[in-house]
Structure formats: C-alpha cells, structure tokens
Amino acid sequence: MxxxxxxxxxxxxxxxxxxxxxxxxxxxxxxxxxxxxxxxxxxxxxxxxxxxxxxxxxxxxxxxxxxxxxxxxxxxxxxxxxxxxxxxxxxxxxxxxxxxxxxxxxxxxxxxxxxxxxxxxxxxxxxxxxxxxxxxxxxQGGALLRSGARAGDLIVASGTLGDAGAALDYLSAVDEHQLGNDEQFLLERYHHPIPRLKLGAALRSRATAVIDISDGLLADLGHILDASGVGASIETANIPLSAALRRVKQQQALNYALHSGDDYELCATIPGSVWKETPQWLKRELTVIGVIESASGLRIDGTATEPGPEPAGFDHFRSSV
Ligand SMILES: [Mg+2]
Structure with missing residues (x-):
C-alpha cells in the first residue's frame, strides 16, 4: 500500500x-x-x-x-x-x-x-x-478579542503556569519512566496540552479580553495591554504554580510561569462586578493575578517592568501564537 x-x-x-x-x-x-x-x-x-x-x-x-x-x-x-x-x-x-x-x-x-x-x-x-x-x-459579534480590557478589570489566569516550559529540560530523556513523578507530570503538560475550549465558551458573556498563553504570561498579557490601550499590575504571589513545578524548579518556578508559554492556558480580563456574579465552578478554574489600570505599562509587585527579552532556554521548541 x-x-x-x-x-x-x-x-x-x-x-x-x-x-x-x-x-x-x-x-x-x-x-x-x-x-x-x-x-x-x-x-x-x-x-x-x-x-x-x-x-x-x-x-x-x-x-x-x-x-x-x-x-x-x-x-x-x-x-x-x-x-x-x-x-x-x-x-x-x-x-x-x-x-x-x-x-x-x-x-x-x-x-x-x-x-x-x-x-x-x-x-x-x-x-x-x-x-x-x-x-x-x-x-455574531460575540467573539472574545484582545482589545476590550478596561481599567478596573481583574486579570485572571486558568490552571497552572510554567509546567510545560519547565518540561523542555526533560524532553531529551532517553526513558521518561526513569524520571521522577514531578518531572513526568511536567512532561505530560508539554506532550498533551488541553485547549481550554469550555472555559473560553464560559468566558463569552463575562470577559472583556482573552488570550491563550502561547508565548508566556508576560508576553501574552502584553498583547492584551497593547490591543486595549491600558496597563496592569500583577502580584507574583498570586501566580498559580503547580506543586510539581515548585518542587522541581524551586526559586526558578516563578520565572517559568512568567516567561514560558507551552501550557496553553487562558489569560482573561473580567470586570469586578461580573467576577462577583461568576459561578463557583468557573471561579475554581481561574486565579485572580492582577488588575487592569489606565496608566500604560506593566507593574510586577509594584515595580514597573520593561517587557525585555526572555531568559535564554525558554524558546527551543516554542509554538507560534
Ligand atoms: Mg493565540
């Protein structure tokens, strides 16, 4: 044949x-x-x-x-x-x-x-x-765009961030079953990302802007800020990290969550009044990580940040937006 x-x-x-x-x-x-x-x-x-x-x-x-x-x-x-x-x-x-x-x-x-x-x-x-x-x-007219974020909206992220990016270190393992449970968890996040289709549908009537995190939280949130003509503050203590990522990458875990994108989670902005009315099941899927502000630029834990180049090592097999 x-x-x-x-x-x-x-x-x-x-x-x-x-x-x-x-x-x-x-x-x-x-x-x-x-x-x-x-x-x-x-x-x-x-x-x-x-x-x-x-x-x-x-x-x-x-x-x-x-x-x-x-x-x-x-x-x-x-x-x-x-x-x-x-x-x-x-x-x-x-x-x-x-x-x-x-x-x-x-x-x-x-x-x-x-x-x-x-x-x-x-x-x-x-x-x-x-x-x-x-x-x-x-x-008709109901698609979620990047351009609708307004000052005062909460910034939310789904799932946990940084897992698939951290897995790049283990992709060359000869036998993945020889790795520890945490490393295998991270690899599974790379091998089998789950597109957040149900979540996206649930955000239709609630979110003002949405993007999927393909290039890293900071880069992709930056696209929302640019498209919407707004700025933001985020609190790193609120960034959702998996227990596996914390154990494997320790002090570096947050860097992976901010800069690596292969998890394909969603980042969205939601007005505070809408968030209050959001059902519990949907709130459980999301973590509030910051707030949209009228002043342009991104502030991380109160410090203004320039969206500079990503640390080396995050983009070997990165996917496009
Ligand atoms: Mg995309």
Missing part, C-alpha cells in the same frame, strides 16, 4: 467525527464546504509546526499530532469560539506506516476530545512540517 493510500486509510475516518454539523462536504472533493448557520461568525486560525523548531527531532508522532491540534484549537478557546472542523497540511520525509498509524491515532484522540472533525487536507514530501487550520463558530 502506498504512503498516500495509507494516509487516506488512517485519516479519512477522522472526517466522520461529530463537529457541529456545519461541514456539509468533507474530504474527497476539490474543496470542503462549511455552512455557517445564520447569526454566527466563522472564526479561523492556522498554526504551522516545523520539526526541530517547534517540536524536537524524532518526537513521538501521536504526541506531535495531539500537540498540533491542541495548539490550533487553543486559539479558538481564546476567542470563545465553539470548535467545528480543521484542515491539515502534512509535509513528510519518507514516513513509515507505523509513524502514520501512530500519528493518526493521536490526531483522532485529540480531534474527538476537542470536537473537531477533519474537513480536508494535503500531503507533500519534504522536511516534517504540519499546518493545522481550525474553524470555529460563535454567535
């Missing part, structure tokens, strides 16, 4: 996964067709991952597929969009059947967990590179 026959065999089943039903023609014709329901906006984004730049050489194919789709879907979460479908452009050196089978397995697991069906794709021969375009839907 040829390579491209294998791709059809392994990838076509991913077109049968339930999306929103908006894809009315999937793979097999010249184009796919997505029917945008009346009153909805189509929200879409593309991410490209290059071997050796955005992920390690000889990275496990099932982990690669998960990461590629998760990274793309995270941008839908940041817009508050409901996931619908994706297209995949895959450039492969000579790929073995076992590589393709594992890749498709990881892609299928991710696609069904995130609610994305495969609408089409393309395969070419060359250095291993993936481009994933995701499509989502949101009520």
């Amino acid at each position: 040829g390579e491209f026959e294998l791709i059809r065999q392994y990838f076509l089943p991913l077109a049968q996964l339930p999306g929103s039903g908006a894809v009315i023609v999937g793979p097999g014709d010249d184009c796919a067709i997505q029917r945008v329901p009346p009153g909805q906006d189509l929200v879409f984004s593309i991410d490209t991952l290059v071997e050796g730049v955005h992920f390690p050489l000889n990275y496990r194919p099932d982990f690669l597929a998960w990461r590629a789709l998760a990274v793309a879907a995270s941008d839908l979460a940041a817009m508050g969009a409901d996931p619908d479908c994706f297209t995949l452009a895959l450039t492969l050196p000579e790929a073995s059947e076992s590589w393709l089978r594992q890749f498709a397995h990881g892609l299928g697991r991710a696609a069904s967990q995130f609610g994305l069906s495969l609408a089409g794709g393309d395969t070419t021969r060359g250095p291993l590179t993936l481009s994933v375009q995701v499509h989502g839907l949101v009520e």
Whole structure:
C-alpha cells in the first residue's frame, strides 16, 4: 500500500467525527464546504509546526499530532469560539506506516476530545512540517478579542503556569519512566496540552479580553495591554504554580510561569462586578493575578517592568501564537 493510500486509510475516518454539523462536504472533493448557520461568525486560525523548531527531532508522532491540534484549537478557546472542523497540511520525509498509524491515532484522540472533525487536507514530501487550520463558530459579534480590557478589570489566569516550559529540560530523556513523578507530570503538560475550549465558551458573556498563553504570561498579557490601550499590575504571589513545578524548579518556578508559554492556558480580563456574579465552578478554574489600570505599562509587585527579552532556554521548541 502506498504512503498516500495509507494516509487516506488512517485519516479519512477522522472526517466522520461529530463537529457541529456545519461541514456539509468533507474530504474527497476539490474543496470542503462549511455552512455557517445564520447569526454566527466563522472564526479561523492556522498554526504551522516545523520539526526541530517547534517540536524536537524524532518526537513521538501521536504526541506531535495531539500537540498540533491542541495548539490550533487553543486559539479558538481564546476567542470563545465553539470548535467545528480543521484542515491539515502534512509535509513528510519518507514516513513509515507505523509513524502514520501512530500519528493518526493521536490526531483522532485529540480531534474527538476537542470536537473537531477533519474537513480536508494535503500531503507533500519534504522536511516534517504540519499546518493545522481550525474553524470555529460563535454567535455574531460575540467573539472574545484582545482589545476590550478596561481599567478596573481583574486579570485572571486558568490552571497552572510554567509546567510545560519547565518540561523542555526533560524532553531529551532517553526513558521518561526513569524520571521522577514531578518531572513526568511536567512532561505530560508539554506532550498533551488541553485547549481550554469550555472555559473560553464560559468566558463569552463575562470577559472583556482573552488570550491563550502561547508565548508566556508576560508576553501574552502584553498583547492584551497593547490591543486595549491600558496597563496592569500583577502580584507574583498570586501566580498559580503547580506543586510539581515548585518542587522541581524551586526559586526558578516563578520565572517559568512568567516567561514560558507551552501550557496553553487562558489569560482573561473580567470586570469586578461580573467576577462577583461568576459561578463557583468557573471561579475554581481561574486565579485572580492582577488588575487592569489606565496608566500604560506593566507593574510586577509594584515595580514597573520593561517587557525585555526572555531568559535564554525558554524558546527551543516554542509554538507560534
Ligand atoms: Mg493565540
């Protein structure tokens, strides 16, 4: 069986996964067709991952597929969009059947967990590179932008920060099972980021601005401040850190949380009055880390900060925004 026959065999089943039903023609014709329901906006984004730049050489194919789709879907979460479908452009050196089978397995697991069906794709021969375009839907005018933050809004972050960035130190481990539990926890955060799709949807009627943390909290919060024309203060004592990160990186844990981005958590701004009315289950997903201010710039524990270059070592396999 040829390579491209294998791709059809392994990838076509991913077109049968339930999306929103908006894809009315999937793979097999010249184009796919997505029917945008009346009153909805189509929200879409593309991410490209290059071997050796955005992920390690000889990275496990099932982990690669998960990461590629998760990274793309995270941008839908940041817009508050409901996931619908994706297209995949895959450039492969000579790929073995076992590589393709594992890749498709990881892609299928991710696609069904995130609610994305495969609408089409393309395969070419060359250095291993993936481009994933995701499509989502949101009520017309209801997408969450970076530009809506206002002075007085609380700044919140989901989950814990810095875990996946800290995992970069262990990606070259020959046998991950030889590592301690904490290091394995950090690696799992790198291998299997979970796009915060439900959280993004829950923020739709509440947040004034949202971004997914792909480049690090300070860099990505900076994008909100720039787009919104505001400044902010954050308190480092409130930055959510996992117990594993604290134990493994000790005094350096906070630096990872501020500067590394591979966790794909969300950073959002929410008016104080809305936060008071926010249900407990949603509050448990979020930590208040600071407040938006009218004076431009970012103050960390009261000290003005220049968003300078990141410390070396955080960007080996960093993904794009
Ligand atoms: Mg993003």
